[in-house]
Structure formats: structure tokens, C-alpha cells
Amino acid sequence: MVSDRGLQVLRAIVTDYVDTHEPVGSRAIVDRHSFGVSAATIRNDMAALEEEELIAQPHTSSGRVPTDKGYRAFVDHLADVRPLSPAQRVAIESFLADPADLDDLLSRTVRLLTQLTGQVALVQYPSFARATVTHLQLVALDVRRVLVILVTDTGRVSQRLTVLEHDIDAVALDRILARLQPLVVGRLAGESADLAAGAHAQASTTDTGEMALTAITSAIAEELDEFRQNRLVMAGSATLARRGADFRGSIHPLLEAIEEQVTLLRLMSEMAADDNGLATSIGRENEPFGLGEASIVASEYDATVGRARVGLMGPTRMDYPRNLASARAVARYLTRVLEEDESR
Known part of the structure; x- marks a missing residue:
């Protein structure tokens, strides 16, 4: 059982590791975060986290890094997804304004999401089987x-x-x-x-x-x-090559999934959403789909004929709060645009 302070230490390790890509030590946590306790106390908390397999030591005498299980605990204990800045919201509205049609809207959406996050962006087409x-x-x-x-x-x-x-x-x-x-x-x-x-x-x-x-x-x-067929629109696959060091193994399974789409469609459809329509699937949770090196975050948007998802795919070392916030904000804007289009 991880204590409340232990979860705060985990949050600090995840945040610092995402920012620096360097293993995080107890002294760094004391220096960067206001815990009000000694480095020895933080080391005890880190030992408890390691025992729970939430963090790991990649090298002897190094700091700790989050495991896939640790990222999952971090996401599950997010108090809230931080909102986007006013500038980011303005960028969303201006970039997606006045689309020619649904194809144009979704194509713009994935390009915008990639620019906002530096990840591979995915948007499901809503199924029009129930459209007249x-x-x-x-x-x-x-x-x-x-x-x-x-x-x-x-x-x-x-x-x-x-x-x-x-x-x-x-x-x-x-x-x-x-x-x-x-x-x-x-x-x-x-x-x-x-x-x-x-x-x-x-x-x-x-x-x-x-x-x-x-x-x-x-x-x-x-x-x-x-x-009536599910389809995906995607952008940003080149970001995987630029971030190859963030993956423990080969990025080829991810590139194959992008090319074939079927695997990603299944994964996007089967991800369990929380009460806010947000979903995450992290690292080893994706192994049944051959994507154990990747994490995917997604948010639901409403179309007249049903619900679909906006998502981002990247390495497990990603900024989950930021990516979830970006997916959620864009999904809400898509819902609004489609509702306005329907009311005309």
C-alpha cells in the first residue's frame, strides 16, 4: 500500500523524468519539490515505490525511473487534467474554424494535435451506418x-x-x-x-x-x-523516428500499426474511458495489440450518429496531463462544431 506522500513522490519522479529524461534521485526531489522532509525520508518512500514495482533503477547508483505500472498509478491518481492555456485554445479555434467538410475538419484536427503535443495524432471517423x-x-x-x-x-x-x-x-x-x-x-x-x-x-x-x-x-x-466502416485519420508518424531514444525497443511495430490501421482501430475502440470520456492505455497494457512500447491517450467526441475518439500515441515517457488536456480540448471543440453544423 503506497502512502499519500509516496504517491506525491511518484508524481515528482514521473514529472521530472518526463521533463529531463534522466533518472531521478532523492536529492533532486528534495531540491525541486517542497516536501519538507529529508533526502533519507524520500529514499524510504522511493524504496516502498520500488517494492510496489512503480519505479525501477535502470543502472547501479543511478536514480529511479517510472515503470509502466508507475505511469498507470500516476494517471489514475491525477487530481485533474490541467486546462490548456488561452493561447492554445485560440490556436485550436482558429486552426479548426470553417472546415469545408468532415474530411477537412478531421484532417486539420490531427495536424493540430501533432503540432500541440509532438505525438502521433489519431482521430476516429464516426460510423455513418445509422445516417439516413x-x-x-x-x-x-x-x-x-x-x-x-x-x-x-x-x-x-x-x-x-x-x-x-x-x-x-x-x-x-x-x-x-x-x-x-x-x-x-x-x-x-x-x-x-x-x-x-x-x-x-x-x-x-x-x-x-x-x-x-x-x-x-x-x-x-x-x-x-x-x-459504415471505422476509419482513422493520422498525422505525425515522423515524430516516432525523432523520438526513437524514448522507446526501449524497435518502433517498427508502431509504424506497421499506423500503416495497417486495423490494430489501432481495435485498440482505440476497446480502451476503457473514465466518467469524463478520457482513456489511457500504457505500455504493457498494449502488448496484446503488439504495441507494448507505446502509450495511447484518447478523449471522446460526439457526432450526430454516435461517439468516436480523438487520440495521441507516443512513448510511455510522455506528458500525460498535457496530452490528455489537448485531446479533451480538441474533442470538445469537434463536438461543438458538429453540433453547430447539425443545427444549421
Whole structure:
């Protein structure tokens, strides 16, 4: 059982180690922090922390560094996540103001988070499977190229270019639109995707008009299927290379996870959140995902169709209070922007 002062000593060790990247000794704690006790007393507290495997001694005669378990205790006992400075809040609002669409908003979000924290930034797309398709339009760019435009009640606008094998005129395109609208418009995106896929499967592969229908319904089905898939937007992977010394082993598993996304999507989805919607997964807690060298912090944001997460990934030696505060502030701003967009 760690005493209250022991937890304060742990907090001092974590804070100093994150700041200096040097093992922390008892004398340094006495000099930098106002405990009002001797270095010998601090050494006793450090011995108790080491016995609980919250800190470790990397080298003989050196100071102590936090373990993954120590970082976990530190995060779990954070009294509060410190707020961002006024300047940081202004930066968030100015950088994310007036996005062109959701893609633009989330792309800006990860770039901003990387600039604020120096970590890899991750943002989940909300799943649009429960969104309703409100509009379908087919625009002929020329006789063989058709732009498929889909709009949902969440404000998402999606466009996909389809190239046909044969020429098509405006009358034939209008007929195809009339056939597809009842299958797509006014339905949930997931249901529309299934119905469009069914129409694609039933279309003839010999009639010219039916062949055009096949190509267009295939494009619609693929686009709507993406609506219900989880996706991540990421930025800042280059920061891992610059911070290679902060990792005990290779950063290659992290780079592979960034490239493949599936592992990170699972991890981001399965992280347990506290009452404030904040979640952390630290070091060895990520070993089932092959990411035992990394820590991830995340905060939830609300979209019309559900909740998703904004996160940061980096070494276990990260500034957890700052990163959690950054993720939380950006998540709150995303929620506000999406709510305002919905009310328009």
C-alpha cells in the first residue's frame, strides 16, 4: 500500500523524468519539490515505490525511473487534467474554424494535435451506418464519366467518379437515377448499401443500359459501405523516428500499426474511458495489440450518429496531463462544431 506522500513522490519522479529524461534521485526531489522532509525520508518512500514495482533503477547508483505500472498509478491518481492555456485554445479555434467538410475538419484536427503535443495524432471517423441518405444525384461529366453524389442527414457529402464502358445520354442516366432513388434515398446508409449491392448483382451484363446501371450501383454500394466502416485519420508518424531514444525497443511495430490501421482501430475502440470520456492505455497494457512500447491517450467526441475518439500515441515517457488536456480540448471543440453544423 503506497502512502499519500509516496504517491506525491511518484508524481515528482514521473514529472521530472518526463521533463529531463534522466533518472531521478532523492536529492533532486528534495531540491525541486517542497516536501519538507529529508533526502533519507524520500529514499524510504522511493524504496516502498520500488517494492510496489512503480519505479525501477535502470543502472547501479543511478536514480529511479517510472515503470509502466508507475505511469498507470500516476494517471489514475491525477487530481485533474490541467486546462490548456488561452493561447492554445485560440490556436485550436482558429486552426479548426470553417472546415469545408468532415474530411477537412478531421484532417486539420490531427495536424493540430501533432503540432500541440509532438505525438502521433489519431482521430476516429464516426460510423455513418445509422445516417439516413437524403439525396442521390448523378452528374454526367461526359458521355462515359458519371459523378455519383450522396448526401446524408448528418451533412456528409460524398462524391465518387464512375467510368462507364459505353456512352450514355441524359435520358438513360435519368432512368437509372429513377430506379436507384427508391433504393437509396430515405434509407439508412447501411440498408442503402445492401440494396444497391443487390441491384448491382441483379443487373444484366449484356444490355448497355444495364451495364451502366451495374457500374453506377457498384459505385454507390462501395461508397455507402465505407460510411459504415471505422476509419482513422493520422498525422505525425515522423515524430516516432525523432523520438526513437524514448522507446526501449524497435518502433517498427508502431509504424506497421499506423500503416495497417486495423490494430489501432481495435485498440482505440476497446480502451476503457473514465466518467469524463478520457482513456489511457500504457505500455504493457498494449502488448496484446503488439504495441507494448507505446502509450495511447484518447478523449471522446460526439457526432450526430454516435461517439468516436480523438487520440495521441507516443512513448510511455510522455506528458500525460498535457496530452490528455489537448485531446479533451480538441474533442470538445469537434463536438461543438458538429453540433453547430447539425443545427444549421
